[in-house]
Amino acid sequence: MQRYETEVIVIGGGATGTGILRDLSIRGIDATLIEKNDIASGTTGRNHGLLHSGARYAVYDLESAQECIKENKILKKIARHCIEDTGGLFVTLYHDNPKYHDLLLERCKLAGIKASEISPMQAMAIEPNLSSHTLKAVKVPDAVIDPFRLTSSNMIDAVERGAKIFTYTAVNKIITSGNDSVGIECINKKNEKIEIYANIIINAAGIWGQHICEIAGIELKMMPSKGSMLIIDYRTNNIVINRCRPPADGDIVVPGDTVSIIGTTSKEIDYDKIDNCNVDDDEIDTLLKNGEDLLPNIRRTRGLRAYCGIRPLMAVSGKVKGRKISRGIVLIDHKERDGMEGLITIAGGKLMTYRLMAEKTCDLICKKLNRKLKCTTHKLPLPGSEKKIPAKQTIKHFSGIPASTVGSTFYRHGQRVHNILTKDKKNYRLICECELVTEGEIEYAIKNLNVKNITDLRRRTRIGMGPCQGELCAYRAAGLFNEYNSTSPEESLKLLKDFLEERWNGIKPVFWGDGLREIELSYWIYQGLFGLGDFGDSDTEEN
């Protein structure tokens, strides 16, 4: 049994948890984060990636809308390399109620969101693939945010400032003394028990927060609402397209890297289903149909994969459901609510309000610890985003390495590109051709970014996220794991198998056309040619 002490324990390595860890470490408070899988593997890695302007909430939830626009402006400064400042449109199609358009403009003004009406012609000029049935359009400062880079940058900064992170370690007990919670007991992948004691425990476990409260003996009710998204292998739109109507299924298309993502749906699910939910076929039908209304050529593009996430919304009294419940931030001091000192729950909110959630949480922590330390995260850029440097300058710096390779690495890691690329050919040779991921980037991620398997590697680098979905690069990545992580060949092959299964999960819902062809080839390679499935999960050979 290992035993540690720290000032604050953070449970959950999503945007919220890593955001808190960073904020604490900047304030100089000793903290340790525990995450049962990989960072950004919960809801943080399974959402739409929209850096809301707030316009979507302006009509029904002014407070959320105001939060959004404030954070929108902050993140565009501190998290530059995680954001693509595309802008967004709200589009009224001819069979939509045009009154919503007027209401939106009015409410945006109230919330302080810069929303301006443009003509359908202007909208088509900005977005040539837009439906010709466009009646009205409003331009808003929406943008796109990459949750993986965001979470990873928060982690890097916190760790560099002395915080600790344990991934693949699950909290299964809250240790109490009298009415106070004083520590946690957790268990890692090797089945080792770890005890950590602290003054304060933060429950930032998102939708799993209900479970954390449960093991602390406290009742807290979450309202799980599943949302599914579909990635298409073509960037149909260069700016975020929203349908201008009350929020409903499939009414936003977000561009991201080389793809576009249609979302979302909204289905109430039981709490005991949150760990086993899949995208249903009817959701794909809905998303395609609605996406097509906005961007008609969507149906002709290839579905790359589909995934779903669970909104970590907290049940407030009354019967409001799904999209209608507030996305507001909920911060609970369990001392006040339940008489348990030392435990704080933070939930609700959005990916893009993670910083604000962290700020509020850390302010409460400081108050409880009686430390007068101010939040500075709204001013302090994340690692990689320190300076506003144009890609061109970086490309020039690395002359000799293909510009596209430097460009992609810079795009993903910002200024950290200097910790990644060297002019040694082995460093900058491509391992994933679709996403231009180099061996150097993989080595960097394996050694510095808390990567335990190929799926984690995908979250840090985009390896295997392109059109071929890891057909060749997955095998190469497994080889590099063996080389850089001293993972045994057997373990590396197991990681390869797990990675392909994980990819498959996202491909099944969109299994037709070119996706099916690609899988036929992948299956031939990994099963027909290699026989990877012949090896059981245990190390025993079966031939």
Add this chain to the structure above:
Amino acid sequence: MYDCLIIGGGLAGLTCGIKCAKEGLRTAIISGGINSLHFSSGSIDLMGYSADKNIIHNPFKHIKSIKRKNPQHPYAKIPVKTIEESITFLTDELKSEKLLFYNNSGKNHFRITAIGATKPTYLSQESVFNEQLDLALKNNTRISILNFEGFRDYYQEFAFSNLKKNSLFNKLNISSGSIKLSFLPDTKKHLLESNSIDIARLFETEKYLPRISEEIKKAAGDSTIITLPAFIGLNNYNKIHKRLLELTGLQIYEIPTLPPSILGMRIDNALKSRFSSLGGEFIAGDKAAGGEIYNHRVTHIYTENYTEATHHAKYYVLSTGSFLSGGLQSGFNKMYEPVFNLQFNWSRKRNKWYSDNFFSAESHPFLSFGVNTNAALHPYDKDGNVIDNLYCIGAVLSDYDPVREASGGGVAVSTACYAAQKIINGIKG
């Protein structure tokens, strides 16, 4: 007017074409793109696994039982003797192109995979498996699993670690290592992003062979047998292989790895060359776009590039492969055969096309989807009428799973020869 017009030049179409051309028929193959040999192991599977997933040692015996158990299976439609003859036919034709194959006198042998699994197969190139290797496995021999340092499409440690545990290899003394090509400064750099074709070219450059051999010997240590990923030359590989053996004094075997497949391309090249030398006409880079069917017969087909021109033949063969090659097509909730819109075996529900796990022991249903034929390999049009002068062969056919059974090559070759014989009989009366 051709006697026989074959649509699709993969293993099936080419084998069929060779057989027809050899009998003096006016034969043409029209082929749209690369075929699946370019991705394959380069070994020809006949029947490797039974329905209950056991390894089959005696494939012909098992094929006999298929006739009872699964009458829709392509093998169930062909006399076992024809299947046997078709394999001999293919081996002989490839031999005349100097591509030599090993078979274990009517039984399966196994091929080693890039991650050290062993898979039952029927025909392998002599550089993959031969009697010497078979003998060596039974003795206490030293074998070294080698790779060129920096080649990213093969990791010898995977093969090494699994082979060490494989009971078939328990008599052997296995080691692993990498071959350093630092004597070629440009090449070393280049090697880092090379695929197997680039390296095959290296071997084809004669002046490099002595130095490469020296480095191989260094890496081999005291092993007498070594394996390399399959990249020892594409053209002329016989000569190169022989020279390497002379220079190193080692037995050298090839292990297929990530595509492009050098072993498969050797077969492709050999078959195409054979077909041409027998007078066949290979029309590359164009695709059959559709065909006219009148009175249960195909009257002509037209192509993508020249829609106004038509091709006429007495007999037609459809060997357009599976989904990967475009012989079968799928869309949102639909599947079809694109050239003639033939009757097709598939499930209407798209969630019935696949298994839940990628590595499901049951494989995936879609691999058995395809064109449905009668016992003579004639397909049906969309109204259910048999098309009398059209045969379907190879991967376009339904009711067999080439991965789960390890039967792809065998089905391609045997259905090809069976259809060819019928066409030959039809023309010659």
